[in-house]
Amino acid sequence: MILLFGCKQPEDTDLTYGGSAAYSSGNLPTKWTKSFPLNLKISNDFDANETEAINLAADNWEESTENKINFFTTSNENLNPRTGLSSYNDGLYGVYKLYDWPAELPSTALAVTQINGTQYSSYIRIDQADILLNYDYYTFATDGGWGYDLTTVVLHEMGHFLGLYHDNSSKEDSVMYPTIGRYNDNQFPKENDITKISSKYNVDISRGIASVPTQKEAGQAVKITLEMYPDKEIMKVNGHEYEITHDE
Numbered sequence: 001m002i003l004l005f006g007c008k009q010p011e012d013t014d015l016t017y018g019g020s021a022a023y024s025s026g027n028l029p030t031k032w033t034k035s036f037p038l039n040l041k042i043s044n045d046f047d048a049n050e051t052e053a054i055n056l057a058a059d060n061w062e063e064s065t066e067n068k069i070n071f072f073t074t075s076n077e078n079l080n081p082r083t084g085l086s087s088y089n090d091g092l093y094g095v096y097k098l099y100d101w102p103a104e105l106p107s108t109a110l111a112v113t114q115i116n117g118t119q120y121s122s123y124i125r126i127d128q129a130d131i132l133l134n135y136d137y138y139t140f141a142t143d144g145g146w147g148y149d150l151t152t153v154v155l156h157e158m159g160h161f162l163g164l165y166h167d168n169s170s171k172e173d174s175v176m177y178p179t180i181g182r183y184n185d186n187q188f189p190k191e192n193d194i195t196k197i198s199s200k201y202n203v204d205i206s207r208g209i210a211s212v213p214t215q216k217e218a219g220q221a222v223k224i225t226l227e228m229y230p231d232k233e234i235m236k237v238n239g240h241e242y243e244i245t246h247d248e
């Protein structure tokens with residue numbers, strides 16, 4: 001699946017993927033079932049201010065749960081750009097600063113969160129996630145300067161990384177609102193986001209992650225890609241692409 005910035009969410013359209021299974025936007029919950037914290041690698045290509053901006057986004061997701069869940073530990077790593085989107089599915093969760101945007105992705109995408117998961121009847125288990133930032137075509141700011149606010153963009157992408165879909169209500173109610181402007185500064189999860197993330201991971205009742213029932217059924221591999229664009233939204237599930245027209 002690809003979800004994009006600067007765009008409207010699909011209007012409750014039922015989509016299909018993998019040939020048969022019905023995919024209804026956002027209806028099948030997507031979540032991690034392995035223990036938090038996840039070890040998130042931040043590319044050494046980011047400078048100190050950018051790294052701080054990314055860490056702030058991670059901290060703010062945790063703070064939104066009143067620090068009941070420590071979602072991430074972060075560390076810097078030499079993350080070389082990969083050849084081919086499938087090569088990111090390597091067991092390493094990364095935030096990549098890409099000056100050479102993958103040819104498989106449209107140049108107009110601001111950022112992409114790619115998730116590889118396993119689909120069960122009631123949810124999609126996230127097995128791998130990576131955030132790719134398009135420094136090839138866009139400018140990101142950490143100082144309120146010209147460009148897309150890096151913390152705002154990464155906060156939104158981390159929402160996808162943690163399993164959230166877009167929220168169409170408003171920018172005031174959700175950082176998962178599918179649009180962002182150059183000077184939007186939305187650095188802390190909003191009420192809708194806090195409700196959803198808390199519910200997804202049973203924040204109230206556990207030390208952290210929800211206890212997810214062991215699945216007896218066989219899972220089905222699913223690849224989800226979330227792309228954000230300034231002006232449209234594209235959703236990709238297992239390679240099937242769906243463009244959602246901006247209706248504003």
Ligand SMILES: [Zn+2]
Nearest residue numbers: 003004005228
């Ligand atoms: Zn998005």
